[in-house]
Amino acid sequence: MSSKNTPTNSRNNKPLVPNVSGSNSSSLFKHITRRNFNKSGSIGNTAEKGTPANLLNTAFSSGSSSVSRTPNSSAKSRSKIPSTSLNACYTPSSLYRNAGKSASTSTPTSLTAKSLKFNTPKTTPKTSDPGTPECFSKVSLETPRRSAKSCGDENRSMRDMEISNLKVAVRVRPLNAQECLNPSVTNIIQVDENEVTVVAGTTADSSAGVSHSFQYDDAFWSVNSDDPHYASQEDVFRSIGIPLVDKAFEGYNACLFAYGQTGSGKSYSMTGIETDDNDFDPKSEAGIIPRFCKEVFRRINSLKKTTEVEVEVSYFEIYNEKIHDLLCVAQLESNGGANPSKRSALRVREHPVWGPYVVDLSTHPVDSYAALKNWLTVGNSQRATAATGMNDKSSRSHSIFNIVMNLSEIDEASEGVSKKIKHTKRSKISLVDLAGSERISHGSTTGDRVREGVSINKSLLTLGKVIAALADSKRGPSAFVPYRESVLTFLLRVSTVFFK
Numbered sequence: 095m096s097s098k099n100t101p102t103n104s105r106n107n108k109p110l111v112p113n114v115s116g117s118n119s120s121s122l123f124k125h126i127t128r129r130n131f132n133k134s135g136s137i138g139n140t141a142e143k144g145t146p147a148n149l150l151n152t153a154f155s156s157g158s159s160s161v162s163r164t165p166n167s168s169a170k171s172r173s174k175i176p177s178t179s180l181n182a183c184y185t186p187s188s189l190y191r192n193a194g195k196s197a198s199t200s201t202p203t204s205l206t207a208k209s210l211k212f213n214t215p216k217t218t219p220k221t222s223d224p225g226t227p228e229c230f231s232k233v234s235l236e237t238p239r240r241s242a243k244s245c246g247d248e249n250r251s252m253r254d255m256e257i258s259n260l261k262v263a264v265r266v267r268p269l270n271a272q273e274c275l276n277p278s279v280t281n282i283i284q285v286d287e288n289e290v291t292v293v294a295g296t297t298a299d300s301s302a303g304v305s306h307s308f309q310y311d312d313a314f315w316s317v318n319s320d321d322p323h324y325a326s327q328e329d330v331f332r333s334i335g336i337p338l339v340d341k342a343f344e345g346y347n348a349c350l351f352a353y354g355q356t357g358s359g360k361s362y363s364m365t366g367i368e369t370d371d372n373d374f375d376p377k378s379e380a381g382i383i384p385r386f387c388k389e390v391f392r393r394i395n396s397l398k399k400t401t402e403v404e405v406e407v408s409y410f411e412i413y414n415e416k417i418h419d420l421l422c423v424a425q426l427e428s429n430g431g432a433n434p435s436k437r438s439a440l441r442v443r444e445h446p447v448w449g450p451y452v453v454d455l456s457t458h459p460v461d462s463y464a465a466l467k468n469w470l471t472v473g474n475s476q477r478a479t480a481a482t483g484m485n486d487k488s489s490r491s492h493s494i495f496n497i498v499m500n501l502s503e504i505d506e507a508s509e510g511v512s513k514k515i516k517h518t519k520r521s522k523i524s525l526v527d528l529a530g531s532e533r534i535s536h537g538s539t540t541g542d543r544v545r546e547g548v549s550i551n552k553s554l555l556t557l558g559k560v561i562a563a564l565a566d567s568k569r570g571p572s573a574f575v576p577y578r579e580s581v582l583t584f585l586l587r588v589s590t591v592f593f594k
């Protein structure tokens with residue numbers, strides 16, 4: 095990805111992620127938060143019909159980067175550098191179900207935007223560590239300070255209401271078995287707190303010894319578990335996932351996603367390795383998604399006396415620009431199964447109020463972590479994966495797991511059947527595992543794999559363009575953002591545009 099398509103620091107306009115030739119893997123996370131700010135009822139319970147007063151959007155904030163030359167750098171090894179792009183989705187099918195239940199006293203409140211802040215782990219790996227890189231990053235979107243108004247202002251351009259802010263974190267993975275066997279693979283990545291340094295070129299060519307340093311909101315060193323600075327799945331979740339759970343319980347929408355080259359560890363970070371242990375011991379390799387879900391239900395249980403909570407999930411993938419429901423039971427039973435080419439594709443439509451959504455996407459109410467985990471397992475088993483030259487189980491699709499929560503605070507003065515709801519907060523969390531970007535010659539063989547690779551790269555390229563446009567504060571809020579160039583970014587739009 096060219097630096098033009100790379101997120102840039104809003105202060106100095108330098109790219110967040112370098113365009114380093116020879117880099118061959120990476121992954122990345124993103125967040126979106128958006129406040130649902132209705133009172134007295136769920137999101138559909140608006141006094142003015144069709145008032146999308148519940149949607150507050152977010153903005154990207156980027157870190158800073160610097161490039162320096164250190165000809166005598168001692169760092170060794172091959173890098174996997176992430177290019178950055180963004181994804182999110184919002185499928186408000188359940189909103190329509192609720193829309194009929196009107197509440198006469200519904201009053202949208204003013205919005206106050208809040209930004210997500212992440213703890214930065216103190217990671218200072220030794221440069222002599224033999225491991226090599228997977229990088230991964232996280233992006234979060236900051237909510238702009240705006241007041242809520244009705245959507246009657248149809249003449250106002252949606253683009254005028256966009257404010258973006260991006261946060262990125264990087265994770266460096268250990269060498270995989272294939273890399274360990276290749277003597278030419280060495281570590282060229284160093285992590286010092288939240289700064290990542292890449293030393294490009296270890297041979298005697300012109301780029302040898304050139305180092306690039308980049309600041310991220312977080313940088314995780316997961317190369318060697320014996321290293322005191324090793325970032326485990328739990329550490330990553332605590333830094334990236336917990337702040338999102340906090341926001342979700344405050345009524346914000348949130349989106350987190352992993353981006354990176356094929357084989358860089360996106361699925362490992364997002365989903366991890368399935369475990370029967372639902373309490374996740376510290377060494378558990380369960381990823382962010384199961385930990386996130388577990389934490390959501392832990393908090394719901396502690397709120398039981400004061401709050402009624404409804405949770406529902408949906409899960410779909412975008413494969414070759416087509417959307418497939420991963421939790422549609424009827425479809426799973428009747429045909430297709432794990433073969434995405436046999437499944438019927440869902441369409442995306444744009445609602446005038448709620449924005450883009452997936453038509454007929456199934457949603458499933460869940461009342462415990464165990465129930466949610468079952469759906470997650472079903473969905474994961476349906477994902478399109480295949481062996482490529484770079485990953486034995488490569489995700490060939492972008493997967494989007496959505497959790498929608500309705501949190502209704504009970505009026506303490508009311509009791510039993512006459513229980514009254516003080517107000518309802520609604521939040522939607524999208525946890526996204528993107529398909530890996532790849533060089534066709536490295537990653538794929540022929541036929542379907544090449545076709546998939548082309549589609550993946552195309553949508554990731556668009557994602558990069560969208561992020562660059564959103565992150566580029568110089569273009570101003572009315573700059574053109576090419577959301578419509580791919581299904582992924584079209585769905586993402588609802589998480590970045592401020593609807594009034």
Ligand SMILES: Nc1ncnc2c1ncn2[C@@H]1O[C@H](COP(=O)(O)OP(=O)(O)OP(=O)(O)O)[C@@H](O)[C@H]1O
Nearest residue numbers: 267316356357358359360361362485488489529530
């Ligand atoms: N932090 C890590 N610690 C240990 N193993 C890891 C780590 N990250 C990735 N791996 C391993 O590396 C391999 C590739 O990871 P993974 O499948 O998550 O990559 P990916 O980025 O999702 O690839 P693709 O885009 O092709 O789906 C897996 O075997 C995984 O277990």
